[in-house]
Amino acid sequence: MNTMKMKRFSKKTVSLIILSILALLAFIPLYWMIVTAFKEPTLTMKFPPEIFPKNPTFQNFESLFQRRDLFRWTLNSVIVAGTVTITQIFLCAMAGYAIAKKRFPGSKIFFWIYISSMMIPKQVTIVPLYIMVANFGMVDSYGGLILPSIAAPFGVFLMRQFMLSLPNEIIDAARIDGAGEFRTFWKIILPMSKPALAVLGIFTFVGEWNSFLWPLIVTQSSKMKTLQAGLALIQEEVPMEYAYLMAGATFAAIPMIIVFLSFQKYFLRGVTVGAVK
């Protein structure tokens, strides 16, 4: 018995060591980003590098705000990610509800169109989408940034999966009590779907905040760039100013790290909602 316990103990120690190494490997680059952001710019050209900064400074962040439209980029990211998230929550909940709980001519077809379109790579749509948005005169505008993102199919699939599990009896009871379709949806379905709505909201917001390809293509002026597209712009223009670049990266990463830490339980449980079971 004792040897078995010993064996288990040493096994756990080895596990902990392996886990810590793997976790550290992924964590060190993030640490390095933050440390570099607070260094004097000249110190990045020092070898061996300073692993722990001796004289941290805010200088890189200050020059970032002075030399760039950083405030505007942040505002754009908030506007785009916020609008897409709120609109997606409502539209996907409605569409998901209809597909999950209503039997009507074409309901299966809608479901299959939505689910199969999730396999289509972004590259397929961006070229025609760009021509279309250009024809609508929406290049370099919020409309061009926002509308195509709201059209993404994943949220509908996610809500449909969740709403299948809602009991039909409650919906029927509400209808018998005389509640109309929209009242039932608003007063019964939405409140019961809060966990799934939270998951969809958080994932959409993070995804939109981090999205790069479409903002890169659809924006032209610096004023309309989102944070990610703006960062890429700085990276292209001053590829060697590492302290400055890392300050920008840190500035763009911190809001999402805060979102992650505050909604941790949704992240660490949430992604499973949409998975096949």
Add this chain to the structure above:
Amino acid sequence: MNLLKSIWKNKAAYLFIMPHFALFLTFFLIPVGWGMYLSLFDYSVFSQEFIGFDNYKEIFSDNLFWKALGNTFLYTFGVVPLWLGKALLVTVLIYPFRKGIRTFFKAMFYLPHVSSTVIIAMIWLWVFNPNFGLLNFFMESVGLDPVVWLGNKATALPSLIMMQVIMGGGSTIVLLSAAMSSIPEYLFEAAEIEGASSWQIFRKITVPLLKPTILYSLVMGTIANFQTFSNIYIMTEGGPEFSTLTVAYLVYETAFKNYYLGLASAMSMIMFVILVALALIQFKWLSSNVEY
């Protein structure tokens, strides 16, 4: 007539679906169809001429496209198995610990996942810097020669694969852990009492029971990595000597740097067909050898 009646009776359902579906149709389905149509055109700034399958012919006789396709396969089949292996290893290793420790590690591995690919690429460009980068500092401290990671055509693509494996896997770990906690614990206990080794337990119990989740992660991971773009855009622009050129990056360059929009559409269609084929092969392969 009956159909119309039934549609009218269910008008509420259509009203619920329409707001999203209208946008989905306009900004997703129509572009997909239009993309297919565009791929048959010589569509650029100066001309819009129907040319049938000439774009496809041109792509298949273009060495650069084959190079990009080869790189994309190398990258995808380099990243996906390693990253899935890492996720499985972490999932199995954290399983016996108490909840607090499990959550801590899951959070640590998830953290890089909430930072954008642009940010991760910028950080690693700095880490890979041949003169002042963190990685060459480590190389020198253990007595190895510094490496020009991204500047050498032999090491550039493997460096990108390494970076992706080190930073990735967070969401897969969460997914696999959730699936693993639904396996009844007595299965593991019984196997252990019977004297099965950890490897046997892993092969005969864990992997077969996690199969649906592994399959899902495999297909999703393949789709995502096959479209690798941001890393390439920020870090290498396909170089040196096209050694990191991916199809997704080539589509971008063809469309938005050279404005050959028809040609780019044709490339994206080929990409789509390959992805569907890969997904079908994976489904077939994994569901054919289910053994309980």
